[in-house]
Amino acid sequence: MGLGRVASSLIKCVVWDIDNTLLDGVYLEAGPQPPPADPVLLGVLRELAGRGILQAVASRNPPAAAEYVQQLAGLELAAAECGWDAKPAAIGRIVADLGVVPDAVAFVDDDMVERAEVAAAWPAVLVLTPEDAAEAASWPQFSPPVVTAEARRRGQMYAERRRRQAAAQAFGGTRDDFLRHVGTRVAIRPATAADLPRLQELSARTQQLNSGGEPVAEAELAGLLADEVHTVTTVWLADDFGDDGLVGAAISEPDAAGAAPAPLVVRVPLVMMSCRALGRGALDALLAWLCRWAATAGAAELVVPCRLSDRNVPFRLALAAAGLRAEPGAVAPDGRAMFRRPLSGELPALPGFVTILDAK
Amino acid sequence: MTEGRAHDRAEGSAASAPDALAATVAAELRVMLAEVTSRDDLLAIPLDTALFGGGVGLDSLAGALLLRRIERSYGVDVAAADLNLDALGTLGSLADFIADRI
Numbered sequence: 001m002g003l004g005r006v007a008s009s010l011i012k013c014v015v016w017d018i019d020n021t022l023l024d025g026v027y028l029e030a031g032p033q034p035p036p037a038d039p040v041l042l043g044v045l046r047e048l049a050g051r052g053i054l055q056a057v058a059s060r061n062p063p064a065a066a067e068y069v070q071q072l073a074g075l076e077l078a079a080a081e082c083g084w085d086a087k088p089a090a091i092g093r094i095v096a097d098l099g100v101v102p103d104a105v106a107f108v109d110d111d112m113v114e115r116a117e118v119a120a121a122w123p124a125v126l127v128l129t130p131e132d133a134a135e136a137a138s139w140p141q142f143s144p145p146v147v148t149a150e151a152r153r154r155g156q157m158y159a160e161r162r163r164r165q166a167a168a169q170a171f172g173g174t175r176d177d178f179l180r181h182v183g184t185r186v187a188i189r190p191a192t193a194a195d196l197p198r199l200q201e202l203s204a205r206t207q208q209l210n211s212g213g214e215p216v217a218e219a220e221l222a223g224l225l226a227d228e229v230h231t232v233t234t235v236w237l238a239d240d241f242g243d244d245g246l247v248g249a250a251i252s253e254p255d256a257a258g259a260a261p262a263p264l265v266v267r268v269p270l271v272m273m274s275c276r277a278l279g280r281g282a283l284d285a286l287l288a289w290l291c292r293w294a295a296t297a298g299a300a301e302l303v304v305p306c307r308l309s310d311r312n313v314p315f316r317l318a319l320a321a322a323g324l325r326a327e328p329g330a331v332a333p334d335g336r337a338m339f340r341r342p343l344s345g346e347l348p349a350l351p352g353f354v355t356i357l358d359a360k
Numbered sequence: 361m362t363e364g365r366a367h368d369r370a371e372g373s374a375a376s377a378p379d380a381l382a383a384t385v386a387a388e389l390r391v392m393l394a395e396v397t398s399r400d401d402l403l404a405i406p407l408d409t410a411l412f413g414g415g416v417g418l419d420s421l422a423g424a425l426l427l428r429r430i431e432r433s434y435g436v437d438v439a440a441a442d443l444n445l446d447a448l449g450t451l452g453s454l455a456d457f458i459a460d461r462i
Contacts, residue, residue, distance in 0.1 A: 169398045175417050209420065279421030313427060313439040314420035320445040321412040321419065328443045337443060 011126060011141050013078065013100045014048055014133075015091060016041070017109035018059035018069060021130050027065045034065075037072045040134050041108070046073055047137045051144055052151025054078035054098055054158065058090035058107075076159035087114045088121030098158060099275060106142075108133040148198045150245040150274075157276060160242035167241075168279075179281050180353060183240040186285045189357035191232035191249060196221050198246045199232070202272045208314045209248070209273035209283055213307040213335075216270065229253050233289075235273065237282045248273030250286055252294075255303065266294035268304045271315070278314060281351060287322040288348035289356065295343040303340045322348045378459060385462075386455035388433070393418075393451075396425040407452030418448065436461045 019026045022042060025035025049055045056079040057066050066080035079097050081090035087109070095102055102124035109115050110130050119127045128136065136142050144151070164182065171178045191199065196218050204215035224230040235248040249272055255265035268290060273283050294302050304324055306315065308331065316339075324339040331337045350356075386407060393416060394402045402416060409415040411423075418426070423445075431437050436458050438447050447457035 172398055172400065174399070175397070175419060175422070208424070278424075279419055281419070283420060308443075310439070314424040316439065316445060317418070317420045317423035317427075317448075320448065321423075325444045325446075331443070 009103055009141065010144055011053060011106045012104035013054040013056060013094070013098055014045070014106045014108065014136075015056045015058050015079075015094055016045065016069075016133075017087075017111065017114065018057055018061055018065050020110045021108055022057070022069055022072075027059075027061050027068070034068050037069075038130070041130055042073055044133055044137050046075065048142055049073075049075055049155050050147075050152060051142070052147050052154050053142065053144075054100070054155050056080065056094050056098070057082070058087050058094065060084050076156050078155040078158035087118050091118060091122055091125065106133075106136070146197045146201065148201055150198055150247075151201070153243075153245070157242060157244060161276065164239070164241045175279070176281070176351065179239075179351070184281060184353045185238045186282050186351075186354045187236040187357055188286065188289050188354065189234055189236070191225055191234045193222070193225065195234055195246055195249075196225070199234075199249055202246075202249060202274060203270070206248075206272045206274055207309075207311040208275045208278065209271075209318070210312055211271045211304060211306040211315060212269070213309060213312070224251055233286070235277075235282050235286050237277055237280060239280070244274070244276055247277040247282055248286060250290055252290065254297075254299070264297070264299040265301045265303055266290070266297065266299040268302065271304060275314075281353070283315075283318045284321060284348070285350060285354045287318060287324075288350045289354070291322065291341070291343060291347045292350065295347060299343055301340055301342055303338055305336050305338050307334065307336045309335065381462075382452075382455045382459040385434075385458050386451055389430075389451060389455055389458075392426055392429045392433075393422075396422045396429070405451055407450065407455070409451050411448045411450060411454065415450075423448065430458060434458050434462050 016022050022038060022045065023035045024038045027034050045055050055077055057069055057077055058081045059065055061082050063080065063082045066077060066082050070077055079094045081093055083090070091105065091107065095105060102122050106126040106128055107118050108128045108130060115127050115129070118125060167182060168178055171181065199221050200216065200218040225232050231252045233250045233252070234246055237244040237247045250268055251270040252266055252268045255267045271286065277283060291302055304319060306312070306319065319339045324341045326337040326339045390403050390405060394400055397416070405416070411418045427438050438457065439445065442457070447454050
């Protein structure tokens with residue numbers, strides 16, 4: 001039983017066995033028609049998917065078994081590991097592919113030996129019997145306090161990502177050509193109060209493309225949105241594979257020390273973006289827009305403080321690509337470095353697929 | 361595979377000419393770039409090709425994949441050693457940066 005871990009953190013991904021767990025029988029032994037679903041567990045899977053918890057399968061079956069589960073559930077799985085190797089290896093691939101930590105993974109299997117193997121190899125994973133799982137929807141670690149529109153589509157987005165990655169590998173042209181080829185659309189617009197839950201979620205969940213490194217409470221974000229000093233800007237991303245919704249944001253402010261007649265400096269205390277936007281031009285677009293917007297406002301310099309970590313190297317790559325530089329010797333004790341660039345001369349280009357909106 | 365080769369070369373590097381080492385690294389980097397971007401045309405880029413912007417158009421994703429491969433192959437953590445990632449200026453500057461550290 002997993003009840004000893006009730007106080008633990010939220011589960012972000014459930015990995016299900018198929019035979020005698022999601023299905024009422026064994027997929028390959030049922031004759032011409034595959035066995036029917038276990039209605040209770042399939043209902044739990046659908047309920048948890050609706051709460052933004054990723055649903056995956058790990059099964060000793062051909063891939064068609066996962067497709068059959070998707071048909072029964074009427075939704076796309078975030079990951080499917082079908083094959084004949086041990087379940088701990090399948091869990092390892094799912095964890096790596098989805099970018100979740102083992103503490104946030106639950107595993108459901110009717111087979112005691114499989115459960116024991118996973119529990120031994122992945123002590124942080126919450127291992128459940130089908131009987132446990134039938135109750136799981138009422139447990140706190142399966143009940144996220146806020147479910148945003150983006151969270152509800154999360155599993156679907158991973159399926160879209162798989163198709164997009166396959167297309168990118170087959171494409172062979174430049175990244176910008178690929179982004180245009182797949183109908184990439186980036187919209188940049190001021191944040192509204194309706195965006196606050198998602199902004200809080202982004203601040204807590206993003207790491208690779210996050211300059212601040214710590215969550216920001218929704219009330220604090222509301223304060224930043226309401227005051228006259230800060231500008232909260234959101235980034236929305238979609239392409240022909242699907243709509244990712246609100247994927248990122250920047251919070252900027254004029255530097256108080258830059259009062260006239262000294263040249264105005266625009267500081268950007270926080271930039272954050274979902275890793276789903278990696279490689280899709282959205283962060284480059286946001287940084288280019290910040291440069292251009294600050295320059296239009298009369299600023300001579302853009303400053304982006306960034307807390308360095310081994311997780312946010314992708315963010316630093318975007319800063320470097322946008323021409324921002326920090327003084328190597330001047331890293332603060334908290335790991336923060338000030339990346340800056342002058343706003344004279346040629347500014348980073350905004351690709352044609354970026355739309356700038358004034359308000360919703 | 362690459363790991364073993366890089367290691368062998370590292371041990372012999374004291375005796376070999378630095379330019380020859382950088383040229384070998386550059387050749388291997390072209391293969392890595394072609395793989396992380398799925399672009400075979402990068403196998404033939406000259407040393408002065410810019411990695412960001414117009415040349416290779418390296419972005420956060422491809423850049424992070426490239427840095428991970430460099431660390432695995434040569435044991436050089438570019439992001440830890442180079443705050444501004446200036447090493448990623450051109451193919452040649454990146455090859456020199458790595459050759460100086462193996």
